[in-house]
Amino acid sequence: MSSDIYAALSPEEWSILALSLKVSLVAVAAILPACFCIAWMLARWRFPGKLLVDALVHLPLVLPPVVTGWLLLLLFGMNGPIGRWLSDVFGITLLFRWTGAALAAAIMAVPLMVRAIRLSIEAIDTRLESAAATLGASRLRIFFTISLPLALPGVLAAIILGFARSLGEFGATITFVSDVPGETRTLPIAIYAAMQMPDGEAMVTRFAILSTMLSLGALMLSEIMVRRIAHGGRHVI
Amino acid sequence: MKPPFLRAFCALLLLLSANPSSAANDRGPVILAAASLQDVLAVAAVEWARQGHAQPVLSFAGSSALARQIRAGAPADLFISADEDWMDIVEKGGLIQPRTRADIAGNQLVLVTPIRQPAQVKMGRGMPIARALGSSRLAMADPDSVPAGKYGKAALTQLGVWTAVSPKVVRAENVRAALALVERGEARLGIVYATDARASRKVRIAGIFPAWTHPPIRYPVARLRTSRHADADAFRTFLLSPKGRAVLARYGFSAP
Incomplete structure (x- = not known):
């Protein structure tokens, strides 16, 4: 039994790991621009309903994941308004597909990502931007040469945290896209399925070790990146 | 914290701490049952409670998930599986009481x-x-x-x-x-x-x-080794009695 646990990953296990990485990468890449815009809005703008936007962004953090998954199913399912539209107009199906798993992971990662980016935007010394403006720099140039580089530690932290969160996503995913081996059977779902099997013990242990290492690695990496880029400046998280 | 608020808070704490202890005494046996038994067992539990027993606590999931919980030492009284395999595994693990295993129903x-x-x-x-x-x-x-x-x-x-x-x-x-x-x-x-x-x-x-x-679909029940509730066997017997069978039949379950 113990030799089973430490044996190299089988092809099936590799494919589960690869699928998990694909789902998480796509989720983070797809949601990052939106997260940056929301974070910018929340950090810099004042507008009516800001409190509501802030609360909505944090909702996936506190809502039971089953509820998030159920809402996704209602909206993006074959009979949901958005799901039907996507399938009629673009021929895209999210339900029971890895793209659906990525959507669920992205939604669940939003609060963490927005928070990390927002904190680093708020930490920017706005006098630097004002100085650049008085020197005649355009707003676009100020954004790309001053604001964005200064916010970068937060963006990187957001990417890594969002990625780690996506790797662990379970509740919303299983509710929305169920368990389809090769499509939606990511690491946590494979662990859950293996737990139900009479002799799944070894597999559960191996996957549990694997996901602990991945999460721990991601958290430490995000911390290192933040420190290195911030040069001993403010910590973002 | 202002005093009136503090008082209300303490009152709430007292209320919360008092409730579970009184509820624990008249709590019925804990039944872990296959998800397909959801509606029928709820009704069977009410009928049984009407005979003067404490309402059983019902917990439904896939038989595999329940077996996993039992193997991890879940403090429950009865296990009702949707197949013989999972009951076999639990039995082989020495987790049920001898001579308490019986089939309560069949299905299609x-x-x-x-x-x-x-x-x-x-x-x-x-x-x-x-x-x-x-x-x-x-x-x-x-x-x-x-x-x-x-x-x-x-x-x-x-x-x-x-x-x-x-x-x-x-x-x-x-x-x-x-x-x-x-x-x-x-x-x-x-x-x-x-x-x-x-x-x-x-x-x-x-x-x-x-x-x-497919193999014949049967629902075996058994009393768990860790079961302490005095009424646990009474509910098991009720499910196997003509009255219990009648409830199961009403929901479309066949005789085992």
Whole structure:
């Protein structure tokens, strides 16, 4: 039994790991621009309903994941308004597909990502931007040469945290896209399925070790990146 | 914290701490049961409680998940599995009390389809189930572990169509979760028990799997080794009595 646990990953296990990485990468890449815009809005703008936007962004953090998954199913399912539209107009199906798993992971990662980016935007010394403006720099140039580089530690932290969160996503995913081996059977779902099997013990242990290492690695990496880029400046998280 | 608020807070704490202890005394036995028994056991529990017993605490999930909890030492009184395999595993682990195991009911396996967008498929060897699905999916409980899924896989294998249809299978945690996917029309076909199909008004039966295609579906009950509740065996006996059988029959369960 113990030799089973430490044996190299089988092809099936590799494919589960690869699928998990694909789902998480796509989720983070797809949601990052939106997260940056929301974070910018929340950090810099004042507008009516800001409190509501802030609360909505944090909702996936506190809502039971089953509820998030159920809402996704209602909206993006074959009979949901958005799901039907996507399938009629673009021929895209999210339900029971890895793209659906990525959507669920992205939604669940939003609060963490927005928070990390927002904190680093708020930490920017706005006098630097004002100085650049008085020197005649355009707003676009100020954004790309001053604001964005200064916010970068937060963006990187957001990417890594969002990625780690996506790797662990379970509740919303299983509710929305169920368990389809090769499509939606990511690491946590494979662990859950293996737990139900009479002799799944070894597999559960191996996957549990694997996901602990991945999460721990991601958290430490995000911390290192933040420190290195911030040069001993403010910590973002 | 202001004093009146503090007082209210303390009162609340007292209330919360007082309640569970009084409830623990008249709490009935804890029953871990297969998801397909959800409605019928709730009714059986009420009928039994009407005879002057404390209302049993019912917990439903796939038999595989329950067996896992029992093996991890869940403090419960009775286990009702949807197949003999999981009860065998629990029994081999020395986790049930000797001579308390008995079958309470039987069931049939059916193919269901949503009433709103029904799929047509004729049951039989080499049935064109993959074609009937089109781009949709077949919802069933996990065929590797959950009883309803194992029976379903056995039946489709016997009919010679498992390899063709397995890429289209969506695996649910338990049979009721599979039923829910068909009810919402997200899957155009699903494999559930006849009693599940009967409990739902949103699906209809597209076909019944002949009994020879899968192992007989039986629900064994047993008292768990860790059971301490004085009333645990009374509920088990009630389920096996004519009265209990009548409740099960009312919900479409056959005699074991």
